[in-house]
Amino acid sequence: MALTAITSSGAGTDLLGSPVRRTIVDTLANLPTSVDPATGAVVPHPGLRAQDLAHRLGLHVTTVRFHLDQLVAAGLLRAHFQRRKEAGRPRKLYAIEQGSLGTVTSDQSYRMLSELLVQTLGFRDGEAPTTPEEAGLRWGRRHVLDGHTGLVGQRAARSPGQWLGKIGQMVDLLREWGYSPEVSTTNDGRTARVALHDCPFLPLAKDNTAVVCGIHRGLMRGVMEALGEESTEVGLTPFVAPSLCIAALTTTTSFEQPASLNHPPRQGDHS
Numbered sequence: 001m002a003l004t005a006i007t008s009s010g011a012g013t014d015l016l017g018s019p020v021r022r023t024i025v026d027t028l029a030n031l032p033t034s035v036d037p038a039t040g041a042v043v044p045h046p047g048l049r050a051q052d053l054a055h056r057l058g059l060h061v062t063t064v065r066f067h068l069d070q071l072v073a074a075g076l077l078r079a080h081f082q083r084r085k086e087a088g089r090p091r092k093l094y095a096i097e098q099g100s101l102g103t104v105t106s107d108q109s110y111r112m113l114s115e116l117l118v119q120t121l122g123f124r125d126g127e128a129p130t131t132p133e134e135a136g137l138r139w140g141r142r143h144v145l146d147g148h149t150g151l152v153g154q155r156a157a158r159s160p161g162q163w164l165g166k167i168g169q170m171v172d173l174l175r176e177w178g179y180s181p182e183v184s185t186t187n188d189g190r191t192a193r194v195a196l197h198d199c200p201f202l203p204l205a206k207d208n209t210a211v212v213c214g215i216h217r218g219l220m221r222g223v224m225e226a227l228g229e230e231s232t233e234v235g236l237t238p239f240v241a242p243s244l245c246i247a248a249l250t251t252t253t254s255f256e257q258p259a260s261l262n263h264p265p266r267q268g269d270h271s
Contacts, residue, residue: 019176021067024053025076026180029096046082047095068094116215132211136218137225144173144226154228158256160189163229167192167249170223187250194220194247202243213238213245220247229253 031045050068054061071077071094078097081090116135130138145152157163164185171181171194178200184193196216199205205212217234224232231252238245 018067020057020059020063021071022175023057024064024067024071025096027053027056028077028094031095045095047080047093049091049093053094131218132214133218133221136215136220137222138218140173140219140222141226142222144223148173151227156228156231156253157251158253160185160255163189163251163255164192166224166227166229167194169227170220170249173223190255191248191250194249196245196247198243199245205238209238216245216247220249224249 028047031048033045034043035041036043048056050065051061053059053068054064057064068077068079072079075097077094079092079094082093083090116132116139151169154166157166164183167183171183174181174196180197182195182197184195185191186193199212199216201212201215213236217236220234221232224230224234229251233250233252235248235250236245237248240246
């Protein structure tokens with residue numbers, strides 16, 4: 001569930017420009033619900049303590065509390081106290097403020113889409129318009145090279161673990177750009193299945209599927225090329241569910257064989 005903006009503009013949108021605060025909101029928005037056995041009604045999760053969030057995110061609790069206070073003040077989260085069954089002070093929990101979040105695309109996503117559409121539909125420097133996939137490829141590759149130089153200069157993966165590490169780097173970038181991806185692997189680790197939930201271009205994708213899907217394929221290809229994976233094949237299946245598309249990324253680079261597990265030859269053995 002990609003929650004990248006609130007239903008109204010203003011401070012809330014600016015707050016969610018922070019990856020930490022977006023992660024806090026996403027974590028609380030995706031807590032499991034339960035069902036009331038008597039009525040069958042869905043019961044929202046009561047929320048998490050600041051300590052619980054700090055543990056999940058690998059951050060200091062003071063840092064998490066700082067971000068929580070801002071999100072509560074902006075009306076994105078609510079804080080409430082839950083009485084303990086045993087003796088002790090009530091626990092302070094944080095949860096999503098009902099009705100505070102929507103699926104409005106963030107300003108960053110709009111800027112990203114505008115750049116891509118200009119490249120796809122317009123002329124630039126006397127050049128003819130590119131295809132949506134080519135526009136996505138150029139944008140993804142350029143933004144890795146310009147903004148994430150620490151990721152550049154890697155050699156192609158030589159093992160399933162190294163390949164999955166590259167996929168993880170791509171997923172981190174997609175999250176920065178407003179996506180909410182989940183990853184699984186098949187084909188002995190050579191293919192990564194990336195579930196793209198709540199695409200930031202979802203309204204456009206419903207009416208212009210070919211354009212948006214082309215952009216997505218190119219975007220992922222461009223990122224992987226910038227990470228040293230130029231032989232990546234990208235397939236995309238749109239709208240597996242109303243707000244879910246599935247991408248399949250496969251490397252055609254040959255993996256190295258694992259180190260030999262043979263025992264040293266025994267005395268008397270000869271080749």
